[in-house]
Amino acid sequence: MVKWSISILLIMLLNLAVTSLGNVPNFDYHAFYFIHQWLPSYCNQKGTKCCYPPTGRPAADFTIYGLWPYNDGGNSLQNCPGSSYDVAPLKAIQNMLQKDWPSLTCPQIGRKFWLHEWNKHGTCSKSVLDELAYFHAASNMKNKLNIFEALSKARIIPNNQFYQVENIKAAITQATGYRPFIFCNHDAEGNSQIWQVIFCVDKSGTKLVNCSGSPQGQCAYSTVKFPSY
Template identity: 55%
Template sequence: MGKWASSMLTKLVVLLSFAVVAFGNTNSGLRAFYLVQQWLGSYCNQRGTRCCYPPTGKPAPDFTIYGLWPYYNDGSFPYNCGDDNYDVGRLKPFEQSLRKAWPSFTCPQIGRKFWVHEWNKHGTCSKSSLGEIPYFMAALNLKRQANVYGALARAGIRPNNRYYSLKSIKRAITRSIGFHPWVQCNHNAQGRSQIWQVTLCADRTGRRLINCPYIPRGRGSCSSKILFPSFY
């Protein structure tokens, strides 16, 4: 190969490398947030699962935050995007709100380390849009907008160990909150299908709810009628 051909090949490789980087930047980046809420009664009554109350005692029945997950333009749910030294003390001004809306029922209780884990796993992937404190504030604000427990209660759907149609649960949430939910189910110790998680989406600023750009399939399939167990 001559010098001219070799030089042209080198330039072509460099240009293609920049093109790949540019393409990657176009198709990556934050697109939306998935706010996942869970019913602790359905988490704690699974076979082999043990739950412990937080130090503040048994909370009032409610769907609580399971996670705030960034969703990228390339269709991925990234996690562990950075190894940050998170200053958990900065959460103290609204720690009580987090304990109520985003508690951990693990045994033994891990306290503030739970939120550090959430930031390191998911929050670090949203730093282009939300910093450390805004990430948690966004989760609390979205939880107030997406009052799943209230939406179901207004439709007469309550945690009374009775079965409700999946269609009626989705309809109640959509009518009250204004957006279609993604409902996931698990099974209790007796193998009965029950409501577990409800997911709604927010825009890339984390400020307002939107319809989810993508509904993952093949996970947590529900029966046509599902149990709504009592709170843990």
Template identity: 55%
Template sequence: MGENRGLMLFKLVILLSLSTGALGYRTGGFRAFYFVQQWLGSYCNQRGTVCCDPPTGKPKPDFTIYGLWPYYNDGSFPYNCGDDNYDVGRIKYMEKRLQQSWPTFTCPQIGRKFWVHLWNKHGTCTKDILGELAYFEGALYLKNKVNILQALARAGIRPDNRFYSLKSIKKAISRSTGGFHPWIVCNTNAKGNKQIWQVTFCSDKTGKKLIQCPYLPGGRGNCDNRIQFPSFY
């Protein structure tokens, strides 16, 4: 997949957090959400990765939703929090918006089963506060609230395969959200270049109000001082 050791370590940390998440669910303490967007150009150009267009065709260039993950007071990620009678028909009215803002690029395409999976894995852990509709509406609301591509363009940072300073990227995104600091995760493309991949913010329990993330690591993370912003896939 072209991932380096730093990204593998990041994934291990997430997996370890997830391993404690089920216990967190039993003891309570749902605090807020991680809201994660990704740049498909960086996901699809990794070595060994194959992306397939969604049924609606190739979307216009934009960051798309990667996940809306609840986290608890101790920083753990709950997941798979019990069975739920998921009615995919209930979200039919927002399906076009989900296809645009929260698509899947897996091969072969799995259609609505993608959102069923998301709800079963993450949404069920919020159902006491946010039901099925509110969970997806919250993610779509945050997507409109945090327009990463527009924020970067205003600072002259564009998906043109050039390298930009990580500091300037964070500053541009933070400025557009009124001072909320993004957590940026990089991956490595087939040529070995570090590139912007995921941008994470935190929101409160309503899924509509941004907050500062108390548990995200500071500093550079797994990115270099200068990272590539590849063209759309």
């Protein structure tokens, strides 16, 4: 009777262990969503307060918002276990990040924004990219794409005018060879405006790829404002 009880207990513990392993999140990522943002569209929202960093006002350009690993289903991965943000490796590229990956959110300027992005998203890519490689990859990709120049060549400029979303996509596609996703938000007056431009990047963070899924929240408007800087 005791032997049977022990056997039953062992079976129950084994089943519990297998079930627990099945519930462990799979942090293996398929590729990245590489997200640019137009900072004026962030700062002119109702109730949003922006501050310039100590280095001054950034140049007029689309800047990095995030490099987010996503899985085979197209869902971005977040808050993976492991190494947290370490400022030391980034000191050598701080000037580059201040230019390419600034934040104007008060008081989350500079390092606080990078800390947030690494701890929430970057840690999910650490099987391939360590912290320094992760930030390098994002900066290199941003300068490779040059969205602002692509739009300027198509005479789409930040002048508070409205442009067809399809024309924005076409101009960027022609320049990069890949069709982007466009996200929009609203200014304080309720006007729809271009905010984010999103591409998919391979697992190494070095090459554009066709997206296997679609990020949630794409712009539903046919025209958007391109706010001045």
